[in-house]
Amino acid sequence: MNLKIKNILSKKNKTKIISLTAYSRSVAKILDDYCDIILVGDSMANVLYGHKNTHKMSLDNIIQHSISVKMGVKKSLLVVDMPKGSYTNPKIAFKNAKMIMKKTGCDAVKLENYKNNFKIIKLLTKKKIPVMGHIGYTPQFKKKFKPEGLTIKESKTLLEDALLIEKAGAFSIVLECITSSAAKLITSKLTIPTIGIGSSSNCDGQILVTDDMLGLSGFYPKFVKKYVELDRIIEKAVKKYTRDVKKIKFPSRQNFVDGTKHR
Ligand code: KIV
Numbered sequence: 001m002n003l004k005i006k007n008i009l010s011k012k013n014k015t016k017i018i019s020l021t022a023y024s025r026s027v028a029k030i031l032d033d034y035c036d037i038i039l040v041g042d043s044m045a046n047v048l049y050g051h052k053n054t055h056k057m058s059l060d061n062i063i064q065h066s067i068s069v070k071m072g073v074k075k076s077l078l079v080v081d082m083p084k085g086s087y088t089n090p091k092i093a094f095k096n097a098k099m100i101m102k103k104t105g106c107d108a109v110k111l112e113n114y115k116n117n118f119k120i121i122k123l124l125t126k127k128k129i130p131v132m133g134h135i136g137y138t139p140q141f142k143k144k145f146k147p148e149g150l151t152i153k154e155s156k157t158l159l160e161d162a163l164l165i166e167k168a169g170a171f172s173i174v175l176e177c178i179t180s181s182a183a184k185l186i187t188s189k190l191t192i193p194t195i196g197i198g199s200s201s202n203c204d205g206q207i208l209v210t211d212d213m214l215g216l217s218g219f220y221p222k223f224v225k226k227y228v229e230l231d232r233i234i235e236k237a238v239k240k241y242t243r244d245v246k247k248i249k250f251p252s253r254q255n256f257v258d259g260t261k262h263r
Helices: 003-010 025-031 059-072 090-104 118-126 152-168 180-189 230-246
Strands: 017-021 037-040 077-081 108-110 131-136 172-176 194-197 205-208
Touching (some): 003 077, 037 205, 090 118, 131 152, 152 172
Parallel strands (some): 017 037, 077 108, 108 131, 194 205
16 A cells, blocks of 8 residues: 555544645645645636636646646645546546546545445555545535535435445545534544545544635635735735836846846
8 A cells, every 4th residue: 555545544543634735836845844635626627727616627637737736746645636527437437547647646536426436436446546535515516515414314424425435445535514513423433534624623634725725716615714815915026026117126136137147
């Protein structure tokens, strides 16, 4: 088993697992020292490309971004989201997951729970492709946002799905926007780690979309904590640059290339 995955598994019931998304080398490089898992999420479709959902994320596109992210990752476990339509049946899923692993050099793929795709997880893990599951709010398959696990029946269904995903061979599972009681139940019944987003601290780890927590995406639902308002910081810098260029303060002598080495 991949040592990085072994390391993630060993954290269950010991220490919280830290995870964030990255879509580029520069961001991944910053996250790598702090994260256990870096996810190239298909949230990129909304965050970076401005689509209203994740459905238009193409396989080629996520592969290109993952190649960039991989360049910035030394120690974290790198997981790549399989986009909608890339795992419609076990055969297609295997072909595409194999291509993602080969072209990007990532450690694992993530796929959202839908109908009986436990069979897909089973095949991929049998073929030595590590898989992260994803239950609760699954943007690829649910039209409208709705928290899950609000009733005992819903919590039971979530638990059943989580157990099937574990049984199929997944090494961890994202719990997106499920109630704290459902998260507690699932986390206590599973031997693999649960990674929560909007699902309380009753999970083995947490994940956020990096652009959300940096205040860059403009998307701030209740479960996002903005750790910085990077949009304001960038705006301030751009304003200063504009002023400097207009007032001929930039470029100054030290920014001329005359007689200096480039970079
Ligand atoms: O696409 C993504 O960024 C995700 C996380 C929110 C878990 O799936």
